[in-house]
């Protein structure tokens with residue numbers, strides 16, 4: 001049976017992170033050759049080595065996605081290595097400090113927006129031209145359920161994730177007729193270091209926070225990175241050929257309801 005991503009070249013940012021790497025593993029198993037991008041040099045090297053040791057084609061590229069030259073650099077690295085970019089998982093992100101909006105440190109607001117929104121824009125800005133030139137490509141941006149609801153204490157993260165949906169819809173409307181689809185995923189509460197970073201600021205114990213936030217989902221649990229990766233893989237594939245400008249909730253049903261059973 002042909003693998004879903006056989007022959008596809010895909011860039012994944014935030015590839016050393018939990019959702020990024022889980023997605024890399026899925027894409028690699030489905031036949032993709034990958035360029036892994038992350039600011040965490042050691043984690044990145046380790047992740048690429050794990051994929052290569054498992055027999056997959058993966059290249060590590062250290063870059064800060066919020067830096068324009070570094071973005072041009074990872075796009076060039078992909079073109080040099082593969083000659084084309086079929087897929088792009090625009091996923092790197094940080095949680096930032098938590099504080100009420102009226103007390104939020106201004107420099108921290110700038111830092112979070114710089115990575116989560118400017119970084120996402122730069123990726124679109126420099127990857128999409130190659131897809132347009134080829135007349136084909138698929139992009140998935142990582143938004144959040146925080147793109148749909150307020151999130152007390154996280155004004156910067158929340159604003160950036162709302163912006164991620166705007167970038168997705170706008171880019172999708174611009175390049176659809178040039179053969180390029182742009183969608184986003186909206187993960188809910190997913191068990192990753194980023195979530196732990198938030199829970200440490202919000203709750204006395206990470207475990208209690210995990211249990212409490214898990215209850216926001218109809219499935220009554222937090223999600224796992226692989227459960228995001230499977231949807232990303234689908235959206236990057238030809239099976240999603242009529243899906244464009246969409247935001248896919250991967251939240252165990254959290255946005256679907258106001259839970260009245262707990």
Ligand SMILES: NC(=O)c1ccc[n+]([C@@H]2O[C@H](COP(=O)([O-])OP(=O)(O)OC[C@H]3O[C@@H](n4cnc5c(N)ncnc54)[C@H](O)[C@@H]3O)[C@@H](O)[C@H]2O)c1
Nearest residue numbers: 014016017018019038039064065092093144187190192194
């Ligand atoms: N975990 C959740 O509950 C959740 C929910 C909704 C959305 N998300 C989003 O999912 C994405 C992945 O996060 P995760 O949960 O896997 O967290 P994670 O911390 O495991 O992964 C994030 C990765 O991004 C990398 N990164 C951070 N800044 C970077 C930069 N400037 N340049 C390059 N790489 C950088 C980090 O080094 C890390 O490897 C993020 O965009 C996050 O906002 C996560």
